[in-house]
Amino acid sequence: MRYxxxxxxxxxxxxxxEVPTGIRKxxxxxxxxxxxxxxxxxVGTGLNLxxxxxxxxVVGIDISExxxxxxxxxxxxxxxxxMKADARKLPFPDNSFDTAVSTFFLCVIPEKEVVVREIRRVLKSGGVLLAMECSPPDNLLFRAFLNGLSAITxxxxxxxxxxxxxxxxxxxGFSIARERKLANGAVRVLTALSQKEEEGYPGEEPAELQR
Ligand SMILES: C[S@@+](CC[C@H](N)C(=O)[O-])C[C@H]1O[C@@H](n2cnc3c(N)ncnc32)[C@H](O)[C@@H]1O
Structure with missing residues (x-):
């Protein structure tokens, strides 16, 4: 197994x-x-712990023993x-956590949407996702280079x-409360909020119709 x-x-x-680029800080x-x-x-080798x-x-999960x-x-x-667990099918009930952390994880996993939905499911309403992920940089030449590199990595x-x-x-379903770019945006540090009440409950009238 590659991991x-x-x-x-x-x-x-x-x-x-990470150290010379300020990513560790x-x-x-x-x-x-x-x-x-x-x-x-x-959670990987536990660099964040x-x-x-x-x-x-903290409950840290990873697929690699x-x-x-x-x-x-x-x-x-x-x-x-x-614990060993698969982020595509988290073994936790809905609304279990106040904070979710993903560093260099969403940019690695192919089934990104499935995992984001799982994160949202296990986060409480008002819960926060703290993420640090590889993303396309702003500079177009750098972006083209990293795009090509991505084929290998x-x-x-x-x-x-x-x-x-x-x-x-x-x-x-998240809203971005804070975004910081490192290395021209090739690494992004995000604080994202999950507000579940806004979606309402089944059978509930939309807020503007309620008197
Ligand atoms: C690039 S490493 C990042 C590790 C750590 N988050 C960090 O910031 O150093 C990606 C990690 O995701 C784990 N992983 C990959 N697919 C996974 C899955 N479906 N469920 C849980 N962990 C997974 C890998 O085993 C690896 O430890």
């Missing part, structure tokens, strides 16, 4: 890419904003539990820079 193999080289390569700033009961999708604040309860083995060695101020790690993750989230 089991990747687990041996993932962290050294990531550290080389942005990770820390994003993750320390997690609140309440948190689900982290594709040391950045969670005290008092939060080897990745989880590495994550289990990480320290965290938060209460962490790690998507085969090796799944990573691709072709999907605008912010747009995907909006199309699937």
């Amino acid at each position: 089991d193999i990747a687990s041996y080289i993932y962290e050294p390569i990531n550290t080389l890419l 942005a990770r820390r700033e994003l993750i320390r904003r997690a609140r309440g009961k948190v689900i982290e999708l594709g 040391p950045f969670y604040p005290e008092g939060v309860e 080897k990745m989880l083995e590495k994550a289990r060695k990480k320290r965290s101020k938060a209460k962490v539990s790690l 998507s085969r090796i790690t799944g990573t691709n820079f072709r999907t605008d993750i912010g747009k995907l989230l909006v199309e699937n």
Whole structure:
């Protein structure tokens, strides 16, 4: 399984890419904003675990046992539990979490919409998705380059820079509260809100018809 193999080289390569570019610092700033009961999708080797604040309860899921083995060695101020699970079919009831975290996960997984819908299902109304994902950069030449590179990286790690993750989230019921671009937008840091009440309940009249 490719993520089991990747687990041996993932962290050294990531550290080389993330530290000089400021991505590691942005990770820390994003993750320390997690609140309440948190689900982290594709937790990988647990790079985010040391950045969670005290008092939060984190459930980290990943499909790769080897990745989880590495994550289990990480320290965290938060209460962490790690389990093998598939983000395409999360083993949690609706409205279970206050915060969802996805870093370099939605840009990796082919079934993005299925996963976004699952995230929304398990988030409580008013819940927050904290995401840091590869996306198409603003500069057209850089975009063309990363588009081509995605043909290779998507085969090796799944990573691709072709999907605008912010747009995907909006199309699937989230609103974007905050967006920060790194590396010309090739990496985006997003805070997205899931408001379920707006959708109403079956049989309920739309708000403007209610008196
Ligand atoms: C690029 S790594 C990102 C790891 C971590 N989020 C980070 O920021 O370093 C993607 C992770 O997603 C996991 N993954 C891939 N498909 C998955 C799925 N369907 N369900 C859960 N995890 C999955 C992989 O095993 C891998 O650990």
